[in-house]
Amino acid sequence: MGLQAYLILAATVFCIGLFGVVTRRNTIGILLGIELMLNAVNINLVAFSHFNGTATGMIFTLFTICITVSEAAIGLALVILLFRVRRTVMADHLDLLKG
C-alpha cells in the first residue's frame, strides 16, 4: 500500500470527525469528533514519517497524543462545569451569543 491509501484514510477520518463536530447535539459527541480529527492528523504524520524515512513525524505524534489527552481532560471538565451552570450539555441550547 502506498502513501495515498494512508492519506485517504486520514482524510476520511477527518471528515467523519468534522461531520460529528458539526452535527452532534451532545457536547460530549462534539469532543469525540474533535478527537477523531486529531487522530486523522496523527495518521498523516506517521504515514509521512514512515514513507520519508525520518523519525520527526513519529515523535511529533507522541507529543500530539499527550496534548490530546490533556485537551480531552480539560474539555470534559468544561462540559461538567457547563452542565452545573446551564443544566444541559446540548450544544443547540447554548446560544447566549445569538445576535
Place this chain on the structure above:
Amino acid sequence: MMSDPGGLALVSLLLPAISFLILAIVSPLRKSGKPAAYTSVLLAAGSLAAAVGAWRGHAGEQVTRLAWEWLPSQGMSIATVGILADRDSTLMLILVALVAFLVQLYSIEYLHDEAPAALGRYYTYHSLFAFSMMGVVLAPNLLQLFICWELVGLCSFLLIGFWYQKPEAARAAVKAFWTTKAGDVGLLIGIILLWRVTGTFDLGELRTLVTSGAIPVEGLSLITFCIYLGAVGKSAQFPLHTWLPDAMEGPTPVSALIHAATMVTAGVYLLHRTVFLFPPDVLMVVAWIGAFTALLAAVLACVQDDIKRVLAYSTVSQLGYMMAAIGAGFSAVGFFHLLTHGLFKALLFLGAGAVIHAVHSNDLPDMGGLAKKMPQTALVFVIGTLSLAGIPLFGGFLSKEEILGATMAGQQIGPFVLLMIVAFLTAFYMFRVVFLAFFAAPVVSGFSRTSHGPAEAGHYSDGPAGAGHYNAPHDPPAVMMLPLWVLALLSLGVGIYSTITGHFLQFGPTEGEHAPAWLTPAAVGIAFAGIGLAWLVYQRRTIDAGRLAAVFGPIRYAALHKFWIDDIYDSVLALALLAFSRMVGWLDRYLVDGVLNVVSAWTVSTGDVLRTVQTGRAQDYVYGVAVGLLILILWVRWALT
C-alpha cells in the same frame, strides 16, 4: 535716526504701543488705576512731542518712507510694514497725538469716580487706540492701513462699551461694531480687487502707476466704490450713519477722541490718501452722499435734547462736509477741515463733558444759565461753537469757506446748495445748545428742583457720580480745564491766522478753485442768520419754540423718529434674518437631518437582517469555518493555478 522725520514718526507710533503693552501685561499696574493713567498720559505726551518733531523735521514735499518686508513669498514680499511720513500724515499724526494726550489728561479727572481696575482698563484701550490710529495715519500701504483700521474699530467698540453693565452701552457698542464692519467688508474687497489688478498694496507704487497712466484699469469704479464703502461705515455717512449717535453711550472723552476728532475722520483721511485713484463718477457719488448726509444730520441735530447727541449729529454733518469737498475733487480742502474740525469738535465734546460732569445729566432741559456758574467752560464752548459755525477769526472759518468754494469750483451745484442750508442749520442748532445750556434761564425751573426735597434730588443720584455736588455746578478742576483751553486757543490761533492771511500751512485757495466773491459774505451771513434765529427763539423767546416747531411739523416729526432709518434697518434686518433662518431651519430639518435619518434607518434595517446570521451556536460557526476553508482550498487549487 532720531532727528529724521521717519524715525520720530516711528517713535510717536510706538510709544502708545509700549504703553498698551505695559498696561496689558503688568496687571498690578493696570489694576492700580491712577498710576496706569499717569503712565499712559506720560507716554502720550512723549508721542505728541515726537509727532511734532516729525512734522517739523520734514521739509516741504519730502516723503520719508521706512518699510520692512512682510509676508515674504517666493523671493519677493507681498506687502511691507512701515511708516510713510509726509506733510499730510505728520500733520494728522500731530492731531491724533494732541487730542489723544489731552483727552487722556482730561479723563483722569472726568473718570475719578471709576474703580481703579476700570480706570486702568480705560487707559489700556486708550493707548491701543492711539497706536492703531497712528498706524492708520502712517500706513505706507493699504494692507497695514486696513489692519490698523480694524484695530481702531475694535478700540471704538471696547470704549463705547466701557460701561458695559449698562445695556444701552453694550447695545451701542455692538451696533457701532457691526455697522462699521459692514463698510469694512467693502474696504477689504476693494483692497483685494485693487491688488488683483495692480499687484501692489503700496500707496507710493499706486501713485506711480497712476502717473505712468497704467491705472485707469477696468473696474476701477467698482474698486474705488468698495474703498469708499469702508469710509462710509467709519465716517458715518448715510446710510451707515446710525451708529455714531448711539456711540455717545461711551464716556464723553471717548466721544471727543474717537467719535469726533480722530477715528471717524479716518474715512476722510483714507479717501484723501487714495483720492488719486478715484474716477469722476465715484467722486460724484461721494460728493452727493456727503452733502446729503450733512443735511440729514443737521436736521436731526436740531431736534435732539441730549447735548452729546447734538454734537454727534453735528460730527456726522461735518464729516459730510469733508466728503463733499473730496467728492468735488479738492481732497486737501476736506483734509484741512478734518484738522480744524478735530480741534474744535474735541473742544466741544470735552466742554460738553465738563457740563455733564457738573450737572450729571445729558439733557438740555436740565441745564440753563450755566454761563454764570461755569464761566470758563462757557467761554471755551462758545469759541468751539463759533468755530463750528464758521465765523471769521475762529477755527472752522477758512476750512468751511474752502469747502463751499471747492464744491462750487467742482461744478457740484446740488451739493453746494445743500451745504449752504447745512451752514445755516449748523449755526442754528449749535447756538440752540449754547443758549439753552449756558445763557437762557432753565426751561424747567432747572436747579431749584433739587431744593424741593430729597425725593426729587434722588432723581439725579443715578448719574455717574451721584447727586453730591449737583447743587453747585462749577468749572471743572485745572486738569480738565487745561485741555479745554489748549484746544480753544489752538482753534482761535488757527482761526485768526487763517482769517487774516487767507491760508494756513499748505492749505489755502488752490489753483482752479475760483470761489465767487459773494461766497464768503453769503456763507458768513447765513451763519449769522442761524445764530440770530437761535437767539430769537431760545434766548429772547420772541419766537415761541413751539410755534417754530409747528411750522416744521412733519419734518420735525420725522426727525424725532430719526427719519425711521433705524426702524427700517430693524425691520428689514429682522425680516431678512427671519426669512433666512426659516430657510436654514428648513434645510437643516429636512435636508441635512433627512439624509442622516435615511442613512441611519438603512443601517438599522440592514443590521436587523444581518443579525440572524449570528445564531450563537458554536457548531454553526465551525460549519462556517469548515465551508470557508473548503472554498479557500478550492480557490487556491483551481482559480490561482
